[in-house]
Each structure stands twice: as C-alpha cells, then as structure tokens.
Amino acid sequence: MPEIIFINSFEVPVGRDEDFLLMWKQIDDYMRGKPGYRWRRLHRSLDPEARLRYVNVAGWESAEHFDAAHDETFRHLQSQPGWVEFPAHPSLYTVVQEDGSPTGSAVS
Amino acid sequence: MPEIIFINSFEVPVGRDEDFLLMWKQIDDYMRGKPGYRWRRLHRSLDPEARLRYVNVAGWESAEHFDAAHDETFRHLQSQPGWVEFPAHPSLYTVVQEDGSPTGSAVS
Numbered sequence: 001m002p003e004i005i006f007i008n009s010f011e012v013p014v015g016r017d018e019d020f021l022l023m024w025k026q027i028d029d030y031m032r033g034k035p036g037y038r039w040r041r042l043h044r045s046l047d048p049e050a051r052l053r054y055v056n057v058a059g060w061e062s063a064e065h066f067d068a069a070h071d072e073t074f075r076h077l078q079s080q081p082g083w084v085e086f087p088a089h090p091s092l093y094t095v096v097q098e099d100g101s102p103t104g105s106a107v108s
Numbered sequence: 109m110p111e112i113i114f115i116n117s118f119e120v121p122v123g124r125d126e127d128f129l130l131m132w133k134q135i136d137d138y139m140r141g142k143p144g145y146r147w148r149r150l151h152r153s154l155d156p157e158a159r160l161r162y163v164n165v166a167g168w169e170s171a172e173h174f175d176a177a178h179d180e181t182f183r184h185l186q187s188q189p190g191w192v193e194f195p196a197h198p199s200l201y202t203v204v205q206e207d208g209s210p211t212g213s214a215v216s
Contacts (some may be wrong), residue, residue: 005151007151009117009160030208038208039208040207040208041203041205041206041210042117042203042204043201043203044204045200045201046197050197052117057210063154067190078204087159088160089117093151093152093155095149095150095151096146096150097149099140099148099169100148101147102147102149102167103209107159
C-alpha cells in the first residue's frame with residue numbers, strides 16, 4: 001500500500017523563526033512517536049519574502065494512522081494561542097507524478 | 109554540497125485538474141531536461157476542499173542551476189494565459205530538519 005504524504009505550509013513572519021520552531025518541534029516530537037509515522041522533512045525558504053516560508057513534508061503509513069495520531073494531546077498542542085501568528089495550510093496528499101527519488105543520490 | 113529544494117503549491121479548482129495537469133506537464137517536461145535537475149514529486153490533495161490542491165516538490169543541484177533553467181522558453185510557457193486560473197506559490201528551500209527518508213522504506 002503506498003504511503004500517504006502530509007504537507008503543511010506555514011506563513012512565518014521574518015524574525016519569528018525561533019518561536020515558530022519551538023512550537024513546531026513540540027508537535028513534531030509528539031507526532032514522530034505515533035504508530036504509522038515514517039519520515040519528515042522541514043523546509044525553510046531561501047527567500048524571506050516568500051509567503052510560505054516553512055513547508056513540512058511527512059510520510060505516513062496510511063490516512064487511518066494519520067487520523068488516529070490527532071488525539072487529545074495533539075489538539076492541546078495545536079490550540080496554543082501562539083499558533084495564531086503562524087497560519088498553516090495542512091492537507092494529506094498522494095503522489096501522482098514521480099521522477100527520481102528525494103535522496104540526493106537520484107538518477108540524473 | 110546539499111541539494112536545493114523547489115516547492116510550488118498550486119490552487120486548482122475542483123474539476124479543473126485536467127487542464128492544470130496539461131499546463132504543468134509542459135513546464136515539467138521542459139525543466140526535467142535542464143542541467144542540475146535531480147528529481148520531483150507532484151502531490152495531489154485527498155481533500156477537494158484544500159486550498160493548495162497540488163504541491164510539486166523537486167530537487168536541484170544548486171540555486172544557480174535552478175535559476176539558469178528559467179530561460180526564455182520557460183518564461184514563454186509560464187506566461188500562457190491559462191495559468192491565471194491556477195495561482196502558484198513557488199519558492200526555493202533548504203531542508204532544515206530531516207528524520208528518515210522519503211522513500212517509503214525509512215527507518216521507523
């Protein structure tokens with residue numbers, strides 16, 4: 001069964017990176033311990049003017065595992081008032097086109 | 109030297125997928141032939157209500173290769189009027205946090 005990809009893009013004002021990362025890591029640490037979690041990569045834009053300055057891309061075993069991981073503790077972490085400052089655009093995705101592999105050693 | 113990641117998130121109205129993919133493939137085919145291109149994955153949201161219904165994530169050898177690939181032919185393809193319907197949020201990124209690898213066979 002192909003894995004499911006969670007992508008969450010964040011609007012983070014320049015200079016607020018440290019606070020964003022502290023909050024993001026709280027949730028990230030929690031979710032990485034959940035059944036069905038596989039991998040994740042957090043990307044930061046090179047351009048401070050970009051709207052979506054941070055993009056998290058993560059692999060999960062299934063949508064069911066992903067949904068089950070969003071329990072009461074997750075909701076508590078996510079409901080912290082500090083998140084108001086960092087609008088997020090989360091969704092689950094499937095890969096519809098693939099060429100090479102994201103390892104840095106792909107065929108060229 | 110670590111590779112650079114290009115992420116482009118697209119707002120695609122439900123039902124317009126086919127037209128979007130035709131236009132996206134024109135540019136994708138062109139860019140995949142450029143020096144420095146390594147890999148890419150196009151993701152489609154499972155949720156039709158998601159704002160960013162398509163997200164393309166691609167690896168390039170360097171920002172210089174990426175910039176050089178955006179030549180006159182690219183600009184011609186990108187300036188086609190059909191793109192007005194599909195707002196895009198492109199930026200170059202670096203990976204700032206990494207756990208496991210996006211291959212489906214990551215350590216868990």
